[in-house]
Amino acid sequence: MKIKVVTLGDNNTNCYIITEGNECIIVDPGDHPDLLLEIIQKENLEVKYIINTHGHFDHILGNNKLKEKTNGNLTIHKNDSEMIQNPFKNLSAYILSTPFYSLPPDIELNDGDEIKIGNKKLLTIHTPGHTKGSSCFYIEDEKILLTGDTLFKFSYGRTDFIDGNQEEIINSLKRLYNEIPDEVTCLPGHGEIFKMSEIKEWLKSVIY
Numbered sequence: 001m002k003i004k005v006v007t008l009g010d011n012n013t014n015c016y017i018i019t020e021g022n023e024c025i026i027v028d029p030g031d032h033p034d035l036l037l038e039i040i041q042k043e044n045l046e047v048k049y050i051i052n053t054h055g056h057f058d059h060i061l062g063n064n065k066l067k068e069k070t071n072g073n074l075t076i077h078k079n080d081s082e083m084i085q086n087p088f089k090n091l092s093a094y095i096l097s098t099p100f101y102s103l104p105p106d107i108e109l110n111d112g113d114e115i116k117i118g119n120k121k122l123l124t125i126h127t128p129g130h131t132k133g134s135s136c137f138y139i140e141d142e143k144i145l146l147t148g149d150t151l152f153k154f155s156y157g158r159t160d161f162i163d164g165n166q167e168e169i170i171n172s173l174k175r176l177y178n179e180i181p182d183e184v185t186c187l188p189g190h191g192e193i194f195k196m197s198e199i200k201e202w203l204k205s206v207i208y
């Protein structure tokens with residue numbers, strides 16, 4: 001498995017291209033879909049899934065173009081399905097000059113659902129709080145966790161937007177603290193990549 005990070009847009013959103021053989025998954029195409037398509041075409045990859053870790057505009061602006069130009073299935077937790085299609089919920093109506101309406105997802109996820117690429121699996125861990133449908137994706141075989149805007153290096157997602165909930169994000173962080181081993185590498189929606197072990201003490205202080 002190969003993972004490439006491309007930081008996109010005004011919010012410096014980390015988009016991850018996860019490749020296994022000639023198939024790939026694009027996680028959070030936050031902007032510049034043409035750049036992503038160029039990378040995919042250059043490496044001759046087939047897009048299986050376009051995953052949104054949650055429904056905010058800075059993680060979804062590339063959805064429509066990628067869906068139009070590839071066979072990738074647009075995939076998001078069911079609780080954020082409406083958010084991507086509503087510019088007031090995905091916040092683009094307040095921040096961008098052109099409100100963004102994403103196409104609806106092809107697949108709505110639930111906690112525990114698995115997404116397959118080659119013989120590898122991404123496990124959906126529903127971690128609400130930043131939004132109702134925020135989810136992390138765990139690739140146990142590779143010791144990788146995609147954390148979206150739920151967990152960053154020494155901070156966590158804001159809960160003061162529409163559908164945010166402080167109590168829920170603390171419960172979600174507790175779950176990650178208890179379920180994710182120290183040696184796992186976390187790939188966040190913004191900022192630096194980090195190891196779970198680096199932030200374990202800090203995380204403990206946040207949740208207890």
Ligand SMILES: [Zn+2]
Pocket residue numbers: 054056130149
């Ligand atoms: Zn967000």
Ligand SMILES: [Zn+2]
Pocket residue numbers: 011013056058059149189190
């Ligand atoms: Zn974000």
